[in-house]
Amino acid sequence: MALPVVAIVGRPNVGKSTLFNQIAGDRISIVEDTPGVTRDRIYTRADWLTHEFRLIDTGGIDMRDEPFMTQITQQAEIAIDEADVIIFVVSAKEGVTEADEHIAKILYRSKKPVILAVNKVDNQALRADIYEFYALGFGEPHPISGTHRTGVGDLLDQVVADFPAESDPEDQDAIRFSIIGRPNVGKSSIVNALLGEERVIVSDVSGTTRDAIDTKFVSPEGDEFVMVDTAGIRKRGKVYESTEKYSVMRAMRAIDDSNVVLMVLTAEEGIREQDKHVAGYAHEAGRGVIIVVNKWDTIEKDTHTMNEFEAHIREEFQYLSYAPIVFVSAKTKQRLNKLPDLIKRVDENHKRRIPSAVLNEVIMDALAMNPTPTKNGKRLRVYYATQVAIQPPTFVVFVNDPELMHFSYERFLENQIRKAFDFEGTPIHVIKRARK
């Protein structure tokens, strides 16, 4: 589940984001469809051959007011902290610069594998120039051209060869969840409350980087939980931690690593753009989602307040209609004790399997209740359905012609499935497929 992380570093204008986009490919999504988001995409999932991994463009984590050298220093440190393999990008056009040497010095301090990519090698003649980059001390330079799309395959061959060996997938049964939200919404207060009192912390030390940042605990009922990236929540006081880009990147990583995501908002501040971005990512990644409204103690309430706030959240996060909403206070501990149970329930729903016979009864009842639509005199026929995956539950519906299955009918079937079975907190996917 914990995919390796690759970080791209290098001074500005060497071609980091060009390379990032090329490796990321054309993954489009509702999140990235939002204007302004595509441009500053800095985190993505990607794959090469049979390897899946995560990719970070550290150049996108800019600390606007900091001097140039501080910025590139911080970016190199982020790469060292976050990555399993680092791609250090330089440019054949300019040769070795002072900034390149500066970054190299920081990267020497890390034990992480560093692969040197010499970009802008747009023609054969320029290949002769790459040898000067041996001087940076990272072995053989890999010539690439972002604009001509050459050399990237060879570079990725080297990257995946340096991935750490897979660690044993222990904790298969543990419930993996993450707590995400903007700075100051109360994430660490919630963590401390959850980990306090009776609960036993099993361990937060072990061999791999991953284990060191996750926290395991057992609830009094004996359920095992893994809180993902607890270290990222407990601040270490580094400059870049307060930047929005860094916190979004960190949140996306945590979402990728968990099955259930607690999306924390506050009653005082409501919903911001960053919240929508991160929530959209969780939805697309197919994770279970619980919306936690913290600091419920801070606002004046009457009998309508909770309903009004809920309506506002539903309006803003329409695609998360399945997510339960809980109003809590980390300060007074109000309703916090409900969280472990809710996380467990959502996790169960997220991996729920429905036997085909039962599923098809529900589908047949649905067809009887609401006749299938016709288009140009042709009627949609639904033959049968089957569940093909969990986490999230994914159903294939076999029909005569998928074109005839209008979005609204697909919605109707999804709703009937939701009515019949408990899928609270989890997205479900319905795929239509032609059966001849």
Ligand code: GDP
């Ligand atoms: P970043 O600041 O390191 O992220 O660099 P960008 O990816 O934004 O690229 C900086 C500039 O270099 C842009 O104008 C790119 O079009 C250009 N560029 C990127 N890759 C290449 C390449 O392989 N060859 C040439 N000639 N230009 C490139």
Ligand code: GDP
């Ligand atoms: P994080 O940045 O999301 O981890 O947020 P923290 O847990 O550090 O909390 C930020 C601030 O909000 C701290 O001063 C907390 O004491 C305060 N805080 C957290 N939860 C609550 C709450 O439920 N009610 C009130 N009134 N303050 C809270």
